[in-house]
Amino acid sequence: MTPDPRPDLTIAVPRGALLGDTLDLLDRLGVDTAEVRGNDRKLLFEDVGIVTMRPSDVPTYVEHGAADIGITGKDVLLEAPDRDVYELLDLGFGRCEMVVAVRAGGDVLGESLRRLGRVRVATKYPLIATRHFSETGRQAEIVTVKGSVELAPLTGLVDGIVDLTATGRTLAENGLEAVEQIVTCTARLVANPVAHKLKAAEIDSLVERIREEGA
Amino acid sequence: MIHPIPPGTRDVLPDEMRELRAISESLRDTFEAGGYGEVWTPAVEYEEVLRAGDENAANAGYRMFDEQGRVLALRSDMTIPIARLVATRFGDVSPLRLSYFGHAYRSVEHTSGQQREFLQGGIELIDVPGAAGEVEVIATTLAGLAAVGLARHRLGLGDGALYRTLLDALDVPADSQPGLLTCLATRDLVTLEMRVSELGLASDARDTLVRLPELRGGPEVLDRANGLANDAVDGLRVLYAALEEEGVANQVILDLGLVRELSYYTGAVYEVYDPAVGFSLGGGGRYDDLIGRFGAPRPACGLTLDLQRVHVAQAAEEGLR
Numbered sequence: 001m002t003p004d005p006r007p008d009l010t011i012a013v014p015r016g017a018l019l020g021d022t023l024d025l026l027d028r029l030g031v032d033t034a035e036v037r038g039n040d041r042k043l044l045f046e047d048v049g050i051v052t053m054r055p056s057d058v059p060t061y062v063e064h065g066a067a068d069i070g071i072t073g074k075d076v077l078l079e080a081p082d083r084d085v086y087e088l089l090d091l092g093f094g095r096c097e098m099v100v101a102v103r104a105g106g107d108v109l110g111e112s113l114r115r116l117g118r119v120r121v122a123t124k125y126p127l128i129a130t131r132h133f134s135e136t137g138r139q140a141e142i143v144t145v146k147g148s149v150e151l152a153p154l155t156g157l158v159d160g161i162v163d164l165t166a167t168g169r170t171l172a173e174n175g176l177e178a179v180e181q182i183v184t185c186t187a188r189l190v191a192n193p194v195a196h197k198l199k200a201a202e203i204d205s206l207v208e209r210i211r212e213e214g215a
Numbered sequence: 216m217i218h219p220i221p222p223g224t225r226d227v228l229p230d231e232m233r234e235l236r237a238i239s240e241s242l243r244d245t246f247e248a249g250g251y252g253e254v255w256t257p258a259v260e261y262e263e264v265l266r267a268g269d270e271n272a273a274n275a276g277y278r279m280f281d282e283q284g285r286v287l288a289l290r291s292d293m294t295i296p297i298a299r300l301v302a303t304r305f306g307d308v309s310p311l312r313l314s315y316f317g318h319a320y321r322s323v324e325h326t327s328g329q330q331r332e333f334l335q336g337g338i339e340l341i342d343v344p345g346a347a348g349e350v351e352v353i354a355t356t357l358a359g360l361a362a363v364g365l366a367r368h369r370l371g372l373g374d375g376a377l378y379r380t381l382l383d384a385l386d387v388p389a390d391s392q393p394g395l396l397t398c399l400a401t402r403d404l405v406t407l408e409m410r411v412s413e414l415g416l417a418s419d420a421r422d423t424l425v426r427l428p429e430l431r432g433g434p435e436v437l438d439r440a441n442g443l444a445n446d447a448v449d450g451l452r453v454l455y456a457a458l459e460e461e462g463v464a465n466q467v468i469l470d471l472g473l474v475r476e477l478s479y480y481t482g483a484v485y486e487v488y489d490p491a492v493g494f495s496l497g498g499g500g501r502y503d504d505l506i507g508r509f510g511a512p513r514p515a516c517g518l519t520l521d522l523q524r525v526h527v528a529q530a531a532e533e534g535l536r
Binding site: 063064065066081082084085086087088089090188192193194195196197198200201204207 | 327432
């Protein structure tokens with residue numbers, strides 16, 4: 001039995017959609033997550049080396065070494081390419097598609113491009129959206145929003161959106177449909193570059209156990 | 216009324232200044248005792264000079280025109296200016312030991328908490344090829360950090376050419392190589408593994424390419440890499456033995472996946488770590504071709520430290536006592 005990594009590593013755990021699968025994985029690795037499950041206001045669980053945060057903050061905490069390793073979505077990593085962290089493992093869970101979506105039943109994007117020379121797109125992922133439209137040779141005006149992005153095309157703010165969807169239900173409920181797939185995103189294990197060297201044995205042991213788990 | 220300064224720059228007030236000054240004095244004393252004479256070079260260089268040293272001008276972030284319309288750049292790296300200096304002003308001194316303390320500049324994201332203007336201190340050793348040069352630079356830097364008061368610092372040691380030569384040795388097609396090297400440089404081991412799997416290599420070759428970046432630790436790392444008939448691995452073995460002889464090997468972590476972003480490194484590369492700081496304290500390597508881009512070729516290696524990060528590590532070390 002490999003030694004328990006808990007005392008040695010601080011793990012950044014994402015709240016939100018990835019939380020359940022992440023805690024299940026940690027349970028299988030022998031980390032006691034009962035307190036995290038039982039308390040959704042507390043953020044720091046020092047006994048088990050867990051800090052919880054928004055998924056988009058995970059690369060920041062890990063890059064600065066405030067957490068040695070962390071779990072977050074590939075979407076977050078693609079949107080933060082300057083965060084200097086190791087991407088060690090594809091954990092497989094949290095599978096989502098980054099898509100372009102428009103109001104169902106029309107070629108809004110094509111029409112806007114043909115007549116106005118550009119498409120207008122709202123998103124929480126400006127880098128991913130900018131790169132997608134640039135790579136597909138279309139001029140695009142990217143509008144960054146923070147909240148429910150589905151609202152933007154319904155009010156006429158934009159022609160379409162770039163957003164993450166797991167089941168497509170939220171899109172459908174708002175009369176939107178995905179028209180282009182950009183990239184599939186899953187949860188990733190990331191590590192701080194200094195911890196990767198100074199805590200090599202602990203990190204390798206954890207990675208090996210996750211591989212064995214077949215996560 | 217508030218008169219702001221640009222994000223990523225700072226005013227230094229007397230308390231901090233005294234401590235920073237003490238750090239640079241400790242390092243300077245160590246460097247001076249090793250025969251390294253201090254030099255200054257300008258903070259602005261002609262951009263073409265930086266570009267001669269590195270195709271991306273060492274990622275210089277700030278450029279301007281002078282009154283003749285020539286492009287100037289704020290230096291983002293100290294080694295290229297020193298290579299220019301050595302080639303143009305020290306033609307007949309050999310070997311040559313130089314040290315420097317000065318600010319360098321890079322563009323950073325406004326809210327990332329990173330420094331746009333950062334204070335560097337380091338050494339460059341010219342005309343001492345091979346392991347003898349590496350050992351001197353590594354031992355001098357480790358001793359300098361001990362003089363500053365650090366106790367837990369470690370130096371990562373790899374070879375910048377290792378993975379590239381391995382790709383050639385395993386007959387990986389030339390058009391697939393840049394993508395793999397980019398994955399390594401951006402530390403994206405997930406995409407690396409995916410792309411290696413797509414190459415259709417034999418399983419042992421595939422495992423080697425996927426596992427090599429994870430090989431780091433003591434001398435056992437070299438034994439695990441033994442299957443690789445590779446000059447770079449042999450070079451690291453010789454170097455590690457020399458570091459053992461010097462008595463500093465216990466502070467050195469061999470790291471076969473280590474890469475540095477600058478293109479002028481030709482062999483061994485280093486990074487310095489301290490458990491109190493999430494970023495490396497500094498780094499360097501061997502750059503045997505760089506001085507030749509400004510004059511006669513001369514083998515050289517060097518190591519630079521970010522003094523503000525060293526200061527953070529020192530403060531944490533004092534907190535432990």
